[in-house]
Amino acid sequence: xxxxxxAHGVHKHFGALHVLRGVDLEVAERELVFVIGPSGSGxxxxxxxxxxxxxxxxxxxxxxxxxxxxxxxxxNRARQRIGMVFQSFNLYPHMTALGNVALALRKVLKLPRAExxxxxxxxxxxxxxxxxxxxYPGQLSGGQQQRVAxxxxxxxxxxxxxxxxxxxxxxxxxxxxxxxxxxxxxxxxMTMVVVSHEMGFARAAADRVVFMxxxxxxxxxxxxxVFGAPREERTRAFIRQIDRH
Amino acid sequence: xxxxxxxxxxxxxxxxAAEYLPxxxxxxxxxVVLALCIIAAGLTAGLALAVxxxxxxxxxxxxxxxxxxxxxxxxxxxxIALLYFGLPAAGLSLSGFAAAxxxxxxVLMAFSEEIFWAGITxxxxxxxxxxxxTGLGFLPTLRLVVLPQALRITVPPLTNRTIAIxxxxxxxxxxxxxxxxxxxxxxxxxxxxxxxxxxxxxxYLVLFLPVVVLGRWVETRFAWKR
Numbered sequence: 473x474x475x476x477x478x479a480h481g482v483h484k485h486f487g488a489l490h491v492l493r494g495v496d497l498e499v500a501e502r503e504l505v506f507v508i509g510p511s512g513s514g515x516x517x518x519x520x521x522x523x524x525x526x527x528x529x530x531x532x533x534x535x536x537x538x539x540x541x542x543x544x545x546x547x548n549r550a551r552q553r554i555g556m557v558f559q560s561f562n563l564y565p566h567m568t569a570l571g572n573v574a575l576a577l578r579k580v581l582k583l584p585r586a587e588x589x590x591x592x593x594x595x596x597x598x599x600x601x602x603x604x605x606x607x608y609p610g611q612l613s614g615g616q617q618q619r620v621a622x623x624x625x626x627x628x629x630x631x632x633x634x635x636x637x638x639x640x641x642x643x644x645x646x647x648x649x650x651x652x653x654x655x656x657x658x659x660x661x662m663t664m665v666v667v668s669h670e671m672g673f674a675r676a677a678a679d680r681v682v683f684m685x686x687x688x689x690x691x692x693x694x695x696x697x698v699f700g701a702p703r704e705e706r707t708r709a710f711i712r713q714i715d716r717h
Numbered sequence: 718x719x720x721x722x723x724x725x726x727x728x729x730x731x732x733x734a735a736e737y738l739p740x741x742x743x744x745x746x747x748x749v750v751l752a753l754c755i756i757a758a759g760l761t762a763g764l765a766l767a768v769x770x771x772x773x774x775x776x777x778x779x780x781x782x783x784x785x786x787x788x789x790x791x792x793x794x795x796x797i798a799l800l801y802f803g804l805p806a807a808g809l810s811l812s813g814f815a816a817a818x819x820x821x822x823x824v825l826m827a828f829s830e831e832i833f834w835a836g837i838t839x840x841x842x843x844x845x846x847x848x849x850x851t852g853l854g855f856l857p858t859l860r861l862v863v864l865p866q867a868l869r870i871t872v873p874p875l876t877n878r879t880i881a882i883x884x885x886x887x888x889x890x891x892x893x894x895x896x897x898x899x900x901x902x903x904x905x906x907x908x909x910x911x912x913x914x915x916x917x918x919x920x921y922l923v924l925f926l927p928v929v930v931l932g933r934w935v936e937t938r939f940a941w942k943r
Binding site for chain 2: 550
């Protein structure tokens with residue numbers, strides 16, 4: 473299977489802090505890769521390097537055949553193919569749910585308003601929020617906001633979706649709806665890279681689990697292997713930690 | 718004459734008031750025009766500088782910060798005097814109106830740049846990241862996502878500052894602009910009676926009291942929503 477994401481030897485420094493110390497990650501088409509690890513292990517930074525929200529200090533990153541670190545790459549065009557969902561939703565508070573989803577369709581894809589609205593409505597439909605199209609983010613629950621954020625990303629029909637702790641900011645009873653939306657996205661064949669602590673979801677849905685610690689990939693494999701019989705001591709310690717909760 | 722009669726004759730003299738009222742009304746119109754020109758130019762320039770500053774070009778930002786601090790530190794009267802009395806020495810003479818307009822526009826630009834900049838930086842970084850991650854460029858993100866939120870937060874402080882600086886139109890009287898205070902002072906000199914000053918004060922109240930009340934309304938209205 474062709475790899476959509478190829479990251480090789482990715483380094484990232486924040487001043488004196490060496491956050492990524494040569495990370496390799498490949499994600500195949502239609503694959504769902506779960507990235508886990510203790511806080512500060514660099515998993516979010518890795519994700520943010522993939523669409524260059526963070527500028528890596530070294531390494532190679534290719535997404536859908538585009539060299540993300542090449543100066544000549546039109547980063548705005550490249551980012552259209554990479555959807556991203558954030559921990560804190562980051563919906564535009566001055567726009568309705570529909571406006572949030574339609575903005576990039578109109579201003580990036582340059583679709584006429586009617587067509588953009590139609591596609592935005594279809595995207596909201598996919599996360600079961602068609603009836604909230606006219607609501608502002610402040611009028612929606614956290615779970616609904618995150619589903620609008622997912623709709624905003626998938627409306628552009630990206631080749632890969634990045635999820636940066638999509639449920640960490642949610643009350644427990646709101647997590648289910650977001651995971652459901654992610655599950656449906658997965659079933660539609662979307663390639664996904666998910667940084668999250670939702671181990672139940674990882675066990676059920678992930679094709680592969682990647683465990684990171686101190687800026688390096690320590691271990692990876694199918695979920696039953698990484699969760700059931702981790703090879704590395706650091707992985708075992710981490711799994712014990714989170715299983716206790 | 719009792720003390721009160723002397724006061725009334727000096728400050729509330731009906732004959733003098735009737736004579737100089739037309740001049741004060743003209744001055745009123747001039748003050749309004751000057752104030753509107755200052756607000757238009759000052760706020761536009763302030764917003765433009767804040768947008769330039771958000772581009773993050775170091776040397777440019779030093780220049781902006783220097784200019785902004787300069788005009789925030791100098792008393793507006795000094796700026797007016799420098800432009801009016803100083804520029805002719807450099808071969809460029811400005812009318813009193815132009816000097817007052819330029820000076821107060823620069824001062825409003827400086828203060829409003831700081832307020833706009835504070836508004837832009839108050840918008841969470843996640844807003845930029847969300848928009849940029851969908852492929853939206855820097856300037857469209859600024860215009861469509863960040864500025865609408867920034868402007869909302871800036872409305873109350875901006876209203877206050879704009880009122881404070883617009884009141885300085887009275888300083889234009891120093892460079893012979895017959896705005897309200899200028900017209901009143903001329904009236905005092907020609908009429909040998911300070912009643913035109915009373916008219917001037919009344920004119921300022923008529924002009925600015927509604928603006929101040931409006932400012933208070935705007936402030937509470939925008940404060941609720943955040």
